[in-house]
Structure formats: structure tokens, C-alpha cells
Amino acid sequence: MIGGTHIETTSPQFVRAMAAQLRSARGRRPVALLVRRSRGRFRRRDLRDAEAGLLPLDLDTVTALAATYGITVDGLLPSRRSRL
Helix, strand or coil, X not given: CECCECCCCCCHHHHHHHHHHHHHXXXXXXXXXXXXXXXXXXXXXXXXXXXHCCCCCCHHHHHHHHHHXXXXXXXXXXXXXXXX
């Protein structure tokens, strides 16, 4: 449960939506900057896999990725109109 909302973090729809949000949040910044910002939590390959929708997700990983990319967890949640 994220922010009082039940989200299946392993669903393909959520993983794809999150990957797109991460790519958008990074923009043109180098991945190396985010690796440093993660303080050892993620390697370059982990972040690239997250942006490609290949990194296995759980609530802790979603929260850590949001902090690393400087976005809120709410920013990763689907809109209420969507059924992710």
C-alpha cells in the first residue's frame, strides 16, 4: 500500500508507468549523478534497468527510486482515472 492506496508494484502496467516517470524525471542529467544521489543504494545498471522497466520492484525500492530521482511517491502513482 502506497499513500493509503493499494498499488500492485509488480504489475506490468505500474512498472511501465514508473519507468516512464523515472526517464522523464531524469531528463538529460547523467545517470552517474543519480548513482551518487542514491548513496550506494543503486548502481548505474540498476537505474538503467528501472528506467527500462526491468528492475524488480517492491515498496522499499519504489520509495528509494522516488527519493533518488527527486520526485514524490505520489508522483509515481497512477491517476485515479487509471486502473494500474
